[in-house]
Amino acid sequence: MYQVLTNRLREALAGHIHEKYGVELAIVLERPPKIEMGEAASPVCFELAKRLKRAPRQIAQEIANGLGKIEGIARVEVAGGGYLNAFFDRRGFWEALRQAEAKGPAGMPALRTEKIIVEHTSINPNKAAHIGHVRNSVLGDTMVRILRHTGNRVQIQNYIDNTGVQVADVVIGFLQMEKVTPVWLKNRAMEPKFDYYCWDLYAKATNFFAEDKARAEKLRGATLRAIEEGQGEDAEVAQVVADAIVTCHLRTMARLEIHYDLLARESEILHLHFWDAAFEMLKKSGAIQLATTGKMAGCWIMPWKEEVKEGKKVEEKNEKAEDDENMQDKIIVRSNGTVTYVGKDIAYQLWKFGLLGKDFHYRKWPNAPEGHTVWATTSDKDDPGAPHFGEPAATVYNVIDARQAYLQKVVAMGLQALGHGKAAEQSIHLSYEIVALTPRCAAEMGYELSPEEAKKPYVEVSGRKGFGVKADDLLDKLEEATLAEVQQRHAEMRADEQKRTAHAIAVGALRFFLLKFTRSSIIAFDFKDALSFEGETGPYCQYAVVRIRGIRRKGAEVGATNVEVTAENVGQFLAGVEGNGLWQLLAAAGSLDYAVDAAIATQEPAFVAKYAFQLAQEFNNFYHKHHILTEADEQKRAFLLRLTELVEAQLVRALSLMGIEAPEKM
């Protein structure tokens, strides 16, 4: 609602200024520091003063007088040195918000026809998921929810690198180190915690390779080739491992309410010759070149081009470095003819935009979490019921950590070089920083810190070394802690209800914890912070909802909910200085669209987390000032009840955008 009004105000101001002064200006709007100063303010007159060479306050006065009535805005005043402060029509805001709420999701904008792909999770299928992977999945999943909320058609993809080095390492671990048979492995893979087993084995394999580099290279090369070709025992074992681990990951993510539409597997990129098609295109267009001299001789490389900014070419500054090799050039095909990860990713990215001229075959993933259908790519025959995954996307979000920024740039450059500038532009690297551990947390995990590490603010996790906080362990710990708390508070609750509640709180705590930081912030993980349920946390927000529901339940019991509030009374309760407190809560409730727009514009889900927390905070503040059910004035009581219902609806929605459920009691 807030965004609707500010957009209206923006248009009105722009139009008026253009008409009166003949100046085209982008209207900047900000939120005044205090509610007494209105709900939206524009410093546009300062800019205008410069152009018109007149005093800003004078111009502001002129505009305030000349600007006609804007629907939903009661008045526009001049403030400070020349601010234009807009005051919303409080009663109108109330009514509009209630109407929108009554309409429900049907009142959402019409579904857009373009397709958006969000790729997230994409964990190497050779070990259990850790906390860093969860940040990826939670960010991606939340982005999906926000995009869908605003009427976008979104498809969720999870890329499975089932033919890569990491899987190969575990295969070697099983076959060369543990010397197990494929039959044994198939049985073990069905048992619980197979991902934990591989977690340890992967660490062991890393050590094994470190002992003898030459042996490692030979084994890896042979295993990798076998897996890529899909032949023999190595390939068979690799598929058993990768499939079983993917199923583990799906189960872990399902605990966090994260699901996928399609598992895009690298094996199909190879077997269905996606790469061959992309390779031809890249060669033909000259996007990649065969290096004939230097240390990259025999490789197909993509030359690094300086960016073209606003039409003007930045000077090619690598004239001198040209004679030998450019450090930035990226090898796409190795001299032995095998393709690098980036090459495969270019092919995959081309497919996402429908530019490859090829499509996968699709089948249902056999071990999807209960109640969900997940599709996977296959080289075999199509399931006729499969959705049309090959439909070109207009925009693609790739949720990948910040360390891979360079590679993502190379991929986009590949699209650009093939003449797909639009696709390159709509190929968005949703970058985020890593989750590390505080030194204290690392020590808790049994990791021996060097004196230097102990002084640093964080220690990086390493899947290779088997060092990190596993997602399932963390969830178990959270659920244990929340369950103990719920049992203590609600002994009367049925056991399964207690468990469900504890689960919801655990998920709320974890998801909120990962979302409250902006993407560029490194999270130094600590159990103490993650297990905290007070202050700026998910449970704090959930608790506000629970309080409202408590009031509603009790209100219904005593029959306080059936009174209709007259429009006049609504206006009166919200009016003036006395109404400021209530109005502030109402305005906060009506500002979800503002947070959502900001989240999409900046691809920063943290805006929604911030919003939910602030609304919960406003509510708690209100809760302590007003005792609703004992309010003597029947009209006022009914009004306060309606107000809390509005808050509840918005807060529940904000939480659901983050994949957080608000329990009935907690």
Added chain:
RNA sequence: GCGCCCGUAGCUCAGUUGGAUAGAGCGUCUGCCUUCUAAGCAGAGGGUCGGGAGUUCGAAUCUCCCCGGGCGCGCCA
């Protein structure tokens, strides 16, 4: 060496395209539960926004330089 990111209260972080007196949580201290759940609320204390210069009516935000930290730049992914 080149490129990207970061530096804001004791700690962890917000601060939207430059805007009004720089905010929140945690921690510390002081209060508030016979009243809709205290996973809560109120209050106090806490700042050269890393440093310097510049652009601007206006800079935590933009530009440049410097300091400090992180990451990337591999025939790994």
